[in-house]
Amino acid sequence: MKKWIAVLAALMLCLSVACAEEGEAAFTPTDSNVLVACFSATGNTWPLAEYAADYLNADLFRIEPEEPYTDADLNYNNNSSRANREMEDDTCRPALAATLENMPQYDTVILAFPIWWGQAPRIIETFVEAHDLSGKTVLCFCTSGGSGYGRTGSILSALTDDTVTWLEGRRFSAGTSAEQMQQWLQEMDIAPYAAE
Numbered sequence: 001m002k003k004w005i006a007v008l009a010a011l012m013l014c015l016s017v018a019c020a021e022e023g024e025a026a027f028t029p030t031d032s033n034v035l036v037a038c039f040s041a042t043g044n045t046w047p048l049a050e051y052a053a054d055y056l057n058a059d060l061f062r063i064e065p066e067e068p069y070t071d072a073d074l075n076y077n078n079n080s081s082r083a084n085r086e087m088e089d090d091t092c093r094p095a096l097a098a099t100l101e102n103m104p105q106y107d108t109v110i111l112a113f114p115i116w117w118g119q120a121p122r123i124i125e126t127f128v129e130a131h132d133l134s135g136k137t138v139l140c141f142c143t144s145g146g147s148g149y150g151r152t153g154s155i156l157s158a159l160t161d162d163t164v165t166w167l168e169g170r171r172f173s174a175g176t177s178a179e180q181m182q183q184w185l186q187e188m189d190i191a192p193y194a195a196e
Contacts, residue, residue, distance in 0.1 A: 027061050029102050032193040034058035037100075038112040039123055041069050041083075044174040045143045049112040051178040052141075055185060057193040058110065063127050066095035087117040093126040103131045108190060111140040111156075115171065118150035128159045139188055140169035147171070 036058045038049035046062075053060035073082035086092045111127070113120050120142065140156065142149060149171045157166040167188055172180070 027098070029059050031195065032057055032059050033105060033107045034193045035061060035106040036110040036112060037061045037063050037127060039063035039121060041074055041114060045112050045114050048141065048143060048172055048176055048181055051181040052110055052112065052185060055182045055192060056190065061100060063123060064097040065123055066097050083116060086122045092122045093129065094123045096123070096126055096130060099130050106136060108137045109133060111138065113142055115142045115144040115147045115150065118147055119155055120152045124156065125159060128156055133160050134163045137165045137167065139167040139190060142169065142171050143174050144171050
């Protein structure tokens, strides 16, 4: 009997940990009017998105594909890898794991992502098309070891109507500091959210 109680207790502990981890991953919006939405396939872009969200008192949303990318999917040396196939197809739109229902509350949206083939990954196009950005100011930044921002701005802005204000984006290295991110956001005149 004691053995069964111990097994049951261990099972309950595992379930509670799993639920807590699941809850931590869930997006919980605040009353901020600034959103930082980040896709970070390998984890290099995420810390910079956190720096931006911390400085701006912004909500931070993780853009994730419905089908997670594997290491094989991201093997750019393999022409038939998933990432390469997606980037070769202008119409490809990888499905999102989740969308935002509270997008109307945001006045400013910061999109963060790595650069793939000189532009944003296709999942960023999916995100932009899945959300009404009308009337918002949108600023993008990307991370890359060497590729520039490329055609990203023109590609993404073409997916929205002319009420969206697209600011010039920028490329950062993965080692960018919180201070460098803050300085750039100040230069771009993106003000932190101040609760009323």
